[in-house]
Amino acid sequence: MxxxxxxxxxxxxxxxxxxxxxxxxxxxxxxxxxxxxxxxxxxxxxxxxxxxxxxxxxxxxxxxxxxxxxxxxxxxxxxxxxxxxxxxxxxxxxxxxxxxxxxxxxxxxxxxxxxxxxxxxxxxxxxxxxxxxxxxxxxxxxxxxxxxxxxxxxxxxxxxxxxxxxxxxIFPTGYMAAEFCDIKGGETIAIWGCGPVGQMAIRSAFLLGAARVLAVDRVPERLALAREAGAVTIDFSEEEVSERIRDLTKGRGADACIDAVGTEPDIGSGIDTVVDRAKMAVLLGTDRPHVLRQAIQCCRNFGIVSIVGVYGGVLDNVPMGSAINRGLTFKMAQxxxxxxxxxxxxxxxxxxxxxxxxxxxxxxxxxxxxxxxxxxxxxxxxxxxxxxx
Incomplete structure (x- = not known):
């Protein structure tokens, strides 16, 4: 065959x-x-x-x-x-x-x-x-x-x-990502990654009752597909994601954040990404958790971080102090x-x-x-x- x-x-x-x-x-x-x-x-x-x-x-x-x-x-x-x-x-x-x-x-x-x-x-x-x-x-x-x-x-x-x-x-994975957000109705859900899983998560969040979905990516076709579903799109190549989410949520942060990207984010040249790539190059790290860091920072106090992007090994410089002091809940799975x-x-x-x-x-x-x-x-x-x- x-x-x-x-x-x-x-x-x-x-x-x-x-x-x-x-x-x-x-x-x-x-x-x-x-x-x-x-x-x-x-x-x-x-x-x-x-x-x-x-x-x-x-x-x-x-x-x-x-x-x-x-x-x-x-x-x-x-x-x-x-x-x-x-x-x-x-x-x-x-x-x-x-x-x-x-x-x-x-x-x-x-x-x-x-x-x-x-x-x-x-x-x-x-x-x-x-x-x-x-x-x-x-x-x-x-x-x-x-x-x-x-x-x-x-x-x-x-x-x-x-x-x-x-x-x-990808449909069960995107749906699970949204289900992890414990949507009761009326929430704002932020989703990093508008690839296939992210697209399913966007539509699943709306199916479960979210009032608003904020979709983060930079690929025009992906952002257009997210907008067709009713999402507010954020092009990270043109605007600072954390500031935009704070503006959209009146400073509070998203009720839940979904990392639908994982270990290989397409995230430009921020200082943390330069460090991640350098560590991977000399075998001091295995994954680049830029999106996870950003999701933690953009989640409201006592909100949920839902992780369905694939990670393979060890993450570095994850802001656990932020997560603990602000009462975040992490949900993740294959x-x-x-x-x-x-x-x-x-x-x-x-x-x-x-x-x-x-x-x-x-x-x-x-x-x-x-x-x-x-x-x-x-x-x-x-x-x-x-x-x-």
Missing amino acids: KALTWHGKGDIRCESVPDPAIREGRDAIIKVTACAICGSDLHLYDGVMPAMHSGDIVGHETMGEVVEIGKDNRKLKVGDRVVVPFTISCGECFFCRNGFYSGCERTNPDAAAAAKLWGQSPAGLFGYSHLLGGYAGGQAEYLRVPYADVGPIKIESGLSDEQVLFLSD TPVQRYLPHLLQRIENGDIDPSFVITHRARLEDGPTLYKKFRDKEDGCIKVVMKP
């Missing part, structure tokens, strides 16, 4: 690889009908995430048709149309039973290595390094899905692939996707939201390497790429 594979920093290739096969009784094999490039895939492209091996198949936003099932899988049948969550979860351990599927204790075969870095291991993920299981990803013609009686959700309505594909990751799927699928079926609004580029797998670069460099108005093998 054809698949997109990682061969080092800036080197994604479309090449022939062996077809996947059933390994365990609860497995399923799906023929991929749609897959997407996620913003977090760019961390792989840029060589930020450790433990990638040359030839690893990438991708974790995938859906398709079941073509084979293991002998113990009682949930699916050949021909079912499914969306596959990026988190791989057993459904039986302590965390799965409590709805924290992304903390599954059983699905990361490389848990010991992850625990050395993070203290404990999260669940295994598709196509996202050998720290998280070394599972083949879904930017391919076929995908093996472990524990397929727990993860995938069946699509039994007439919704198109493009309407439901993002249930695999999204336990399965927890959100039934509700969010119902939202789509009800017409509350059509996640396909974010797609700007449609392509074949063969176009994937070029589109990785285009997405990373924000060329040609590229916000979200969907590929159809």
